[in-house]
Amino acid sequence: MAKNLKTTSVGSFPKPPQLMAARARYRRHEITKEQLQQAEDEATRQVIALQEELGIDIFVHGEMERGDMVAYFAENWQGFSESLPVRSYGNRYYHKPIVEGPVALGKAAGLTVGAWQKAAAMTSHPVKGMLTGPYTICDWSFNAYYPDRRSLVLDLARLVHDEALALEQAGAQYIQIDEPALSTRPEELDLAIEAMAIVTRGLKAKTISHVCYGDFDTILPGLFDLPVDQLDLEAANQNFALLDLLARHPWPKDKELALGVVDVHTHRIESVDEVKAGIRRAMEIIPLDNLLIDPDCGLKTRTWEEAEEKLRVMARAVQAVREEEGLE
Amino acid sequence: MKTTMMGSYPKIPAGPGPSVRTAIQRFEKGQLSAQQLYNTYQLVVKRVVDLAADANMDRTTDGQIRWYDLFDPVVRDLDNVHSAGLLRLFDNNFYFRHPVITGRLQYQGGTLAAWSQEAVASSRIPVTVVLPGLFTFLALAEDQNYHSADTLLSDLIDVMHLTVQHLESTGIAEVQWDEPALARYGGRWPQDTVHDAYRALLGPAGTTVLDQSLALYWGPSSSWVDVLADLPFSRLSFDAISDPSILSRLSAEALPSEVGLGLLDARSVRMEDPKALAAVLSPILAAQGPDRVWVHPSCGLEFLPPDRAALKVRLLQDLKALING
Numbered sequence: 001m002a003k004n005l006k007t008t009s010v011g012s013f014p015k016p017p018q019l020m021a022a023r024a025r026y027r028r029h030e031i032t033k034e035q036l037q038q039a040e041d042e043a044t045r046q047v048i049a050l051q052e053e054l055g056i057d058i059f060v061h062g063e064m065e066r067g068d069m070v071a072y073f074a075e076n077w078q079g080f081s082e083s084l085p086v087r088s089y090g091n092r093y094y095h096k097p098i099v100e101g102p103v104a105l106g107k108a109a110g111l112t113v114g115a116w117q118k119a120a121a122m123t124s125h126p127v128k129g130m131l132t133g134p135y136t137i138c139d140w141s142f143n144a145y146y147p148d149r150r151s152l153v154l155d156l157a158r159l160v161h162d163e164a165l166a167l168e169q170a171g172a173q174y175i176q177i178d179e180p181a182l183s184t185r186p187e188e189l190d191l192a193i194e195a196m197a198i199v200t201r202g203l204k205a206k207t208i209s210h211v212c213y214g215d216f217d218t219i220l221p222g223l224f225d226l227p228v229d230q231l232d233l234e235a236a237n238q239n240f241a242l243l244d245l246l247a248r249h250p251w252p253k254d255k256e257l258a259l260g261v262v263d264v265h266t267h268r269i270e271s272v273d274e275v276k277a278g279i280r281r282a283m284e285i286i287p288l289d290n291l292l293i294d295p296d297c298g299l300k301t302r303t304w305e306e307a308e309e310k311l312r313v314m315a316r317a318v319q320a321v322r323e324e325e326g327l328e
Numbered sequence: 329m330k331t332t333m334m335g336s337y338p339k340i341p342a343g344p345g346p347s348v349r350t351a352i353q354r355f356e357k358g359q360l361s362a363q364q365l366y367n368t369y370q371l372v373v374k375r376v377v378d379l380a381a382d383a384n385m386d387r388t389t390d391g392q393i394r395w396y397d398l399f400d401p402v403v404r405d406l407d408n409v410h411s412a413g414l415l416r417l418f419d420n421n422f423y424f425r426h427p428v429i430t431g432r433l434q435y436q437g438g439t440l441a442a443w444s445q446e447a448v449a450s451s452r453i454p455v456t457v458v459l460p461g462l463f464t465f466l467a468l469a470e471d472q473n474y475h476s477a478d479t480l481l482s483d484l485i486d487v488m489h490l491t492v493q494h495l496e497s498t499g500i501a502e503v504q505w506d507e508p509a510l511a512r513y514g515g516r517w518p519q520d521t522v523h524d525a526y527r528a529l530l531g532p533a534g535t536t537v538l539d540q541s542l543a544l545y546w547g548p549s550s551s552w553v554d555v556l557a558d559l560p561f562s563r564l565s566f567d568a569i570s571d572p573s574i575l576s577r578l579s580a581e582a583l584p585s586e587v588g589l590g591l592l593d594a595r596s597v598r599m600e601d602p603k604a605l606a607a608v609l610s611p612i613l614a615a616q617g618p619d620r621v622w623v624h625p626s627c628g629l630e631f632l633p634p635d636r637a638a639l640k641v642r643l644l645q646d647l648k649a650l651i652n653g
Contacts, residue, residue: 083597084633085340089414089423090396091352093340096421096633098597140421142597184419213416213423237413238470265414265423 001125004327005279005293005318006057008258010210010232011130011178012069012298013050013062014307019043040064041118048122050308054315058174058292059127061119063300068094069132069178070140076111077159079103083142089265092301097141103155110166117170126174129167133179133209134160134199135192140181150191157198168205176208177228180297183214189222197227208232208258212297216242221249234260234296236270240278247285257286260296261317262310267302269309275317288327293318329613329621329651330386331644334543334565334594335398335458335506336628337376337391342635346371348393369394370446377451379638383645387456387502390447392628397424398460398506399468401443406487407434412470418512418546420595420631427469433483435490444498454501458628459491461507461542462525463517468509481521485529492536502539502562508627511547511567519555526559533560541565545590545627550574553583561585568608569593569626579611587616590626592643597636602647609651623647 015023022039025031047062066072074080074097081100085093105111112129120127134156138149146152164175177199182192200207210232211223223231235242237260251257259282261275282291293314299307321327339348351368354360360368373393380388395401397417403409408431414423440457447455460468462484466477474480492503510522530540542556545567553574556564565588566574578587589612591605605623613621623644629637 084342084635085349086633087339087349087630088421091349093349139419144596144598181421184416213414215416238415263413 001057002322002328004288005291005322007315007318008056008058008128008292008294009051009060009311010260010294010296010298011060011063011128011176012066012300013047013060013064014300014302014304015064016043016046016304019064037065040115044115044119045122048119050311051125052123054311055319056311056315057125059119059123059125060130061115061127063115063130063298065115069298070137071095071097073111073132073137074141076108077103078106079145080141097137099141099143099145099152101145103152103159105159105162109162112163113166113170116167116172120171127172128174128176128208129164129170129172129205131160131163131167131175131177131199133177133182133192134195135188136179136181139184149188153191153195154198157195161199161201164199164203164205168203173205174208175203175205176210176232178210179226180210180212180214182209182211182223182226183216183219186215186218186222189219193222193225193227200227206230210297212260213237216245220245224249224252224255229254230256230258230292232258232260232294235278235282236261236263236275236296237265240281243278243281243285251286251290253287253290256290256292257282258292258294259286261293262295262314264295264297264299264301264310267306269306270313272313272317272320275313276321279317279321283321329609329618329623329648331383331648332385332387332456332588332622332624333376333380333389333391334590334624334626334628335389335392335504336395336630337379337389337393338630338632338634338637339372339391339393340634341375342633342638345375348372370450373447374450377447377453377455379641381452383641384648385453385641385644386622387454388451389456389458390443392458392630394443398458399424399427399465401440402460402465402491403427404439405435405437405491407436408432408473409469415468418508422631424468427465429469429471429473429480431473433487435487435494437490437494440491441494441498444495444500448499455499456502456504456541457495457500458504458506458543459488461505461510462488462529463522464507464509466509467513467516481525485525488529489531492538492540496537500538502541504565505540505542507542507544508546510552511544511549511570514548514551519552522552523555523558526556530560539563541588543588546570548573550577553577557583557585563588563622565622565624566590567626569595575608575612579615582616586620586622587612588622588624591623592625592640594625594627594629594640595631597632599639599643602643602650605647606650613651618651
């Protein structure tokens with residue numbers, strides 16, 4: 001593993017065509033659950049192999065078993081029902097969960113452990129355990145049961161904590177709790193922080209939270225109080241304007257930043273030079289020891305080819321900067 | 329009491345029927361022709377305007393069925409602006425392509441007028457076209473050219489004025505300026521600036537044959553009442569879900585314009601009780617006059633799944649029947 005400018009990914013990878021076909025066949029009851037899982041495992045192998053080939057440092061398993069990052073948990077936990085699709089942008093839709101009763105793990109305790117274990121067994125690199133944060137699960141669900149958002153968020157926090165513990169007990173050294181909704185309501189930042197404290201309480205694994213596509217101006221520097229070891233933020237989407245914002249605040253010594261350097265919502269493949277320029281700007285603001293490099297967000301919005309190419313550009317840019325700066 | 333749609337509506341059906349989502353997917357796979365995709369858009373627009381008419385609404389939008397987001401047709405109609413990276417739309421799990429201004433704004437027109445004409449041709453009731461308000465545009469666009477908010481605002485007023493002029497010939501009844509940014513970021517602009525900008529945009533009475541309304545949603549709006557009531561808007565719409573305090577204000581004081589009330593939560597699957605809504609409305613109808621009050625969802629209904637959006641429309645129909653008899 002590199003010492004400086006470690007590389008990683010945010011979470012999801014595009015599902016290869018074979019897996020898409022298997023998912024469609026499973027929905028039509030043409031294959032069994034076991035056959036679908038075999039297709040997911042094969043796709044995970046592809047994700048792991050690509051990261052090996054590109055020399056990525058900290059791996060993700062690619063979330064081949066998941067559709068949507070919130071719906072996956074809602075489909076498996078108690079208290080939720082599924083809505084008809086709701087558009088999130090362009091022609092992208094998701095089944096927004098509806099909270100209809102008290103949320104509970106039910107029979108799904110340790111839901112994420114199996115997929116993590118399989119991926120971890122495929123590589124010697126560390127693989128991140130991937131969870132969605134309680135604030136985001138609440139925010140991206142319709143609440144038809146709880147009297148207020150706070151009570152739902154805190155109940156969800158206890159479930160996500162149990163899931164994080166299960167991942168840690170299984171051996172995960174990195175646990176990522178995604179909170180992309182965190183930047184939407186500055187007035188609820190304290191609630192999100194309180195909930196994250198419940199999630200990460202007592203964990204020894206390195207904890208990460210991915211936050212994206214929000215009005216960061218309204219939640220900085222308060223975001224630094226989120227009780228995780230690493231913040232993972234998107235920057236390429238707005239031509240690295242985030243760095244200007246971050247430069248206004250001293251970066252906390254005890255926190256890492258994983259910086260998004262390729263835009264996952266455009267077909268365009270960035271050039272190595274523009275990614276290098278973004279990394280160099282970040283190095284002016286963030287201490288080198290605290291800086292990691294990754295894409296802006298999960299790559300599932302791209303085709304497999306686009307995702308591969310974007311990661312390849314990112315890896316080349318990082319390697320070039322390391323060499324030019326004499327970094328290990 | 330009158331009712332209206334507010335803006336967007338789900339592009340997919342609750343059951344069988346034409347779906348923009350499926351049509352785009354099939355078009356991208358080469359399974360549909362451009363003509364077939366175009367026809368699907370028309371059918372879905374027709375479904376929305378028919379739904380509104382069947383629900384006895386007084387006005388409707390086209391559901392923004394062809395729109396990528398609130399800015400889409402405006403950006404298409406302006407030179408030196410393009411749609412760039414996705415940003416979250418305020419506190420929604422919905423993302424828009426933010427406009428980037430790279431040169432002096434020029435109006436070319438064409439797209440919005442064509443889409444509006446199509447909606448008018450399909451609709452049995454008068455059509456409203458929703459446009460991004462001046463300050464919502466300023467808040468969410470990226471300016472790479474002007475570097476002067478005043479100059480940009482001045483040019484924005486000019487091109488939006490041209491947009492309204494061009495829409496006059498399409499047969500629509502109303503232009504609605506959506507200003508969630510004024511509600512959300514209330515203190516960002518001096519009230520005089522907002523007042524003067526809209527005074528310039530609306531022009532003197534008789535400037536246009538179209539009604540021009542303004543909608544505030546997703547934040548507190550009470551502080552804007554005095555500023556906006558002084559302007560010749562045909563209707564001021566408020567989101568009573570995110571700012572319930574507006575109800576007491578409107579119960580106590582008649583506004584010069586008609587009043588729109590977002591009483592149905594367009595971002596919640598919980599269904600309101602028509603009788604409870606009627607009770608809330610009663611003092612407002614008394615204060616404003618029963619024929620000067622509109623009721624509508626708090627914002628566009630596209631934030632709901634299609635079955636729930638249809639239920640909200642039906643609820644609006646029931647409420648209207650309850651109030652008007």
